[in-house]
Amino acid sequence: AAKLGGKDRIVRFDAGLRAAADRHRELAAGLRRALRDGELTLHYQPVVRLADGRITAVEALLRWHPPGGEPIPPAAFIPVAEATGLIVPIGRWVLRRACAEAREWHERDGVAVTVNVAAHQLREPDFADDVRAALAAAGLPPSALVLELTESALVREAEAAARLGPLRADGVRIAIDDFGTGYSSLAYLAHLPVDVLKIDRAFLATAVDTPLMRAILQLAEGLSLQTVAEGVETQAQAAALRALGCDGAQGYLFSRPVPAGAVPPLLRGLELGAARTG
Numbered sequence: 001a002a003k004l005g006g007k008d009r010i011v012r013f014d015a016g017l018r019a020a021a022d023r024h025r026e027l028a029a030g031l032r033r034a035l036r037d038g039e040l041t042l043h044y045q046p047v048v049r050l051a052d053g054r055i056t057a058v059e060a061l062l063r064w065h066p067p068g069g070e071p072i073p074p075a076a077f078i079p080v081a082e083a084t085g086l087i088v089p090i091g092r093w094v095l096r097r098a099c100a101e102a103r104e105w106h107e108r109d110g111v112a113v114t115v116n117v118a119a120h121q122l123r124e125p126d127f128a129d130d131v132r133a134a135l136a137a138a139g140l141p142p143s144a145l146v147l148e149l150t151e152s153a154l155v156r157e158a159e160a161a162a163r164l165g166p167l168r169a170d171g172v173r174i175a176i177d178d179f180g181t182g183y184s185s186l187a188y189l190a191h192l193p194v195d196v197l198k199i200d201r202a203f204l205a206t207a208v209d210t211p212l213m214r215a216i217l218q219l220a221e222g223l224s225l226q227t228v229a230e231g232v233e234t235q236a237q238a239a240a241l242r243a244l245g246c247d248g249a250q251g252y253l254f255s256r257p258v259p260a261g262a263v264p265p266l267l268r269g270l271e272l273g274a275a276r277t278g
């Protein structure tokens with residue numbers, strides 16, 4: 001095998017960095033165009049109540065399909081959107097779109113819509129006004145909206161997080177996304193303005209019934225938080241979570257994220273079939 005000299009390695013490293021920087025710039029320019037030209041859409045994934053298998057909410061998830069290209073996954077473009085600040089106008093678009101699309105689902109089936117919010121958005125002084133405007137424009141009641149923030153966003157933006165107070169007073173609920181992957185300071189949790197704990201799918205990588213999972217569910221109960229397990233892929237996981245008292249679940253077992261047009265059939269239960277737990 002060829003032995004890499006130090007010099008070669010530096011050249012390769014530089015080339016790698018340059019390629020990453022080029023990719024970053026390309027994605028940033030692409031995203032700006034995507035927002036302007038309407039290349040972004042939302043898919044929705046149901047959140048299911050484990051007690052009876054009913055869909056209580058749908059999570060809005062951004063999709064980007066550049067014309068003539070391959071779809072680009074959120075894991076590739078969300079970090080670029082955050083680094084460039086583009087997440088602020090994109091996030092505003094997501095909020096408006098999700099509220100508008102969810103209005104009739106809420107009216108007919110009572111489901112809520114959950115929207116991911118980046119730390120950067122929380123730093124905007126008019127964030128709460130944007131949320132209220134999106135609700136008003138859609139005619140959606142505040143109680144039908146859940147905002148998902150990561151633990152680290154809520155902890156790092158503690159001051160900004162205080163802006164969530166008035167929205168919560170309106171009836172908007174706040175969820176901690178990917179719980180257990182961030183700061184995980186349990187003491188802190190009691191002070192965060194949250195209503196729902198979304199347990200990261202990393203906790204389902206091994207057995208579901210672990211001391212850690214029991215501790216999280218117990219903590220949530222002590223703090224009167226709703227619990228939703230993310231990334232549920234098997235019937236056995238759903239059954240174990242239900243037995244442990246977890247309130248809700250989300251994952252491929254119930255449905256992959258689907259385009260808006262496919263949501264009403266899901267809500268009518270046509271597509272859930274055997275995946276129903278209740």
Ligand code: C2E
Nearest residue numbers: 061062074075078094116117118231232233250251252257
């Ligand atoms: P998230 O908010 O934790 O969303 C859940 C992710 O897990 C989604 O990936 C979903 O497709 C995926 N997922 C759902 N069920 C399963 C399962 O059973 N197994 C596995 N392996 N994965 C499952 P997606 O759509 O690729 O989104 C990735 C992340 O991008 C989201 O994680 C969220 O952090 C971010 N994101 C997506 N849309 C938005 C948005 O509108 N705004 C912001 N700020 N972030 C967003």
Ligand code: MG
Nearest residue numbers: 059116148177
């Ligand atoms: Mg989420």
Ligand code: MG
Nearest residue numbers: 177178198230
């Ligand atoms: Mg999540």
Ligand code: MG
Nearest residue numbers: 178200201230
């Ligand atoms: Mg997650």
